[in-house]
Amino acid sequence: GEDVEQSLFLSVREGDSSVINCTYTDSSSTYLYWYKQEPGAGLQLLTYIFSNMDMKQDQRLTVLLNKKDKHLSLRIADTQTGDSAIYFCAERGAAGRRALTFGSGTRLQVQP
């Protein structure tokens, strides 16, 4: 079945850039998503990218997609303490399959 993998933890200093990586196995993925989860809260949609795109930028967020290697990354520029959270990568497979497959989440810790 489909699988999505992420590293568990990332620590950066305030003001630095953060890069969170994700790999997936489903070659028919249509859309890939990044969600943010703060403690005790639900999942907040940050951004998404269509599988025929290489890059998408949205303010401090840059998503890079390497479809050949099935690798997705989320770069957060000028990381702030408020960015500390768990970041989930998710993929939606071929048209008709609407459920999302999530990674295990990467906990981002921003040091002041």
Place this chain on the structure above:
Amino acid sequence: DAGVIQSPRHEVTEMGQEVTLRCKLISGHNSLFWYRQTMMRGLELLIYFNNNVPIDDSGMPEDRFSAKMPNASFSTLKIQPSEPRDSAVYFCASSQTGERETQYFGPGTRLLVL
């Protein structure tokens, strides 16, 4: 606009009791997804509905779990009888069918079965 509404936010119950979780979709959306989040298994899809019809319930753990969508904007997830291994955070997500479909999550119900 209100987002996805879930209730209760927290539930503590004893093994064997019935638990009912509730979810209200975002106005105008036609699809609802129930997910469960645990430390061991992460986020897993339990079931999803499209236009009130259950489409994929392959993630429902066993017969103790049932989900309904009595109208276009509201769903319940019922566990009867509950067991300690059902302790988790249960999320509901709402979306509108389409190519650029995105799922919006509710705040979750944190369930503890003693």
